[in-house]
Amino acid sequence: MNIRYQPRWKELLDGFYGEHQFTVELTMGVYHVYFPTEATWNRTAPDWACGLWKQARDEAEAWSLAQPYPFDVDSTAWVDFKRP
Secondary structure (H helix, E strand, O other): OOOEEEEEOOOEEEEEEOOEEEEEEEEOOOOEEEEEOHHHHHHHOOHHHOOOHHHHHHHHHHHHHHOOOOEEEEOOOOOEEEOO
């Protein structure tokens, strides 16, 4: 299953994986996607997201570069997992 990305105002980038959702940082003004490290992802990931970091990162990077927006994995970046 692929992850679909959609920007949202207030500097957010939503990722949709089936019925599940997570959000990472998308700065605006100068667009830039900051994706969390694998350790940050795993620290807060619910069961459905465990083991999904590489796919989520790769697909977010592909989405970003297609815009084209810079993309970085950053140790200060965050992820917010939504509950369905």
